[in-house]
Amino acid sequence: MSKTQSLKFAHHPNPAPVPADKRAALLANPGFGRVFSDHMVTIRYSDADGWHDARVEPRGPISMDPAAAVLHYAQEIFEGLKAYKTADGATLFRPRENARRFQQSAERLAMPVLPEELFLEAVDRLVSIDRAWIPDGDGSLYIRPFMFANEIFLGVKPSSNYLFAVIASSVGSYFKSAADAVSVWVSQEYTRAAPGGTGAAKCGGNYAASLLAQAEATRHGCDQVVFLDAVERKWIEELGGMNVFFVFNDGSLSTPPLGGTILPGVTRSSLITLARDKGIAVREERYSYDQWRADAGSGRLREAFACGTAAVVTPIGTVRAPEGEFKIGNGGSGARTEELKSALVDIQRCRAPDPHHWIHKVF
Structure with missing residues (x-):
């Protein structure tokens, strides 16, 4: 039996968890990404020992040497998935897809590949011990697995030591906006990823590179940035942290194709499947910014939406660029967008049948 297969988790419950009344107050309006649960999971890796020292422990600071490799060479990857409250516990949506994408990101960043079952067990253990942190209603518990290089060494090479945490x-x-749809800024100066790069990996560097363009979008009164391809600067690729879909007057959908520069979103994949289940034609094809503008003006394009684990399905109402702006449809959400969002969310929250066995129960 391998070290990984026999890996045991040590449990060190938080001796001073957040009191129930304070937790309830935090969950009343948690916002996004600022309220954290009581625990975390950590697993260490070394070339000598493989995966080892698996722990469930109180959430707290991570000690790091100033020469840790991640601080200098950015060997870091992460994932994002959600846990939803149910009457008898909690559920996750397609966590194996996140585990597999985490493996693919690790391979691209020359990092060790975490076994799928170990990823799932780490997530399950954290959700199980911190299920009280799942908000009622439309809220959820956002799970952030991540891994970074922590070898103490100044040299450009793959690290020999890593820390995986959840x-x-x-x-x-x-x-934050209460508007029915978001506005987006088409970046014509900055690009997110190039062929042969890390666009298909979920690594921090991709997001760091998007921040200047996002700041530009904010200055122009937009919620998000849209990136064009790095070669021709004409084809729509994705938003700063979300995939994008287009809905046409014949009811069909299109979304930019995967090809190494676009993150293969779990929500994206799920929506394609759900749409095809409903008999909706879905094309994965290139779509130019000029065509987007023309189709919105002619009425051929009726709706557009962004999608991702964090944003779920979010309508796009207004598109801005240096040469002006245009509306999509009535500037709000559309029937097809709402239909697909409902189909997705109802499965995620166990309000509808799960024909593809996407729901993973945590007890």
Whole structure:
């Protein structure tokens, strides 16, 4: 039996968890990404010992040497998934897909591959011990698995030591705006990823590179940035942290194709499947910014929406660029967007049948 297969988790419950009344007050309006649960999971890796020292422990600071490799060479990856409250426990939505994408990101960043079952066990253990942090209603517990290089060494090479960890945050809506749809800024100066790069990996560097463009979007009164391809600067790729779909007047959908520069979103994949279940034509094809503008003006394009674990399904109402702006449809949400969002959320929250066996129960 391998070290990984026999890996045992040590449990060290938080001796001073947040009191129930204070937790309830925090969960009343958690926002996004600022309210954290009592525990975390950590697992260490070394070339010599493999995966070892698995722990469930109180959430707290991570000690790090100033020469830790991640601080200098950015070997870091992460995932995002949600836990939902049920009458008898909690559920996760397609966590194996997150585990597999985590493995793919690790391979691209020259990091050790965490076994799928170990990823799932780490997430399950954290959700189980901190299930009281799942908000009622439309809220959820956002789960953040991540891994970084912590070898103490200044040299450009893959680290020989890593820390994998999982933390959890009680969340509400991702977007602060109360508007029916978000506005987006088309970045024509900055790009997110290039062929052969790390666009398909969920690594921190991709998001760091998007922040200047996001700040530009904010200055123009927009909620999110849209990136064009890095080669021709004409094809729509994805938003700063979300995939994008387009809905046409014949009822069909299109979304930019995967090809190494776009993150293969779990929500994206799920929506394609759900749409096809309903008999809706879905094309994975390139779509230019100029065509987007023309189709919105002619009425051929009726709706557009962003999607991701954090944002779920969010309508896009207004598109802005240096040369002006245009509305999509009536500037709000549309029937097809709402239909697909409802189909997705109802499965996630166990309000509808789960024909594809996407729901993972945590007890």
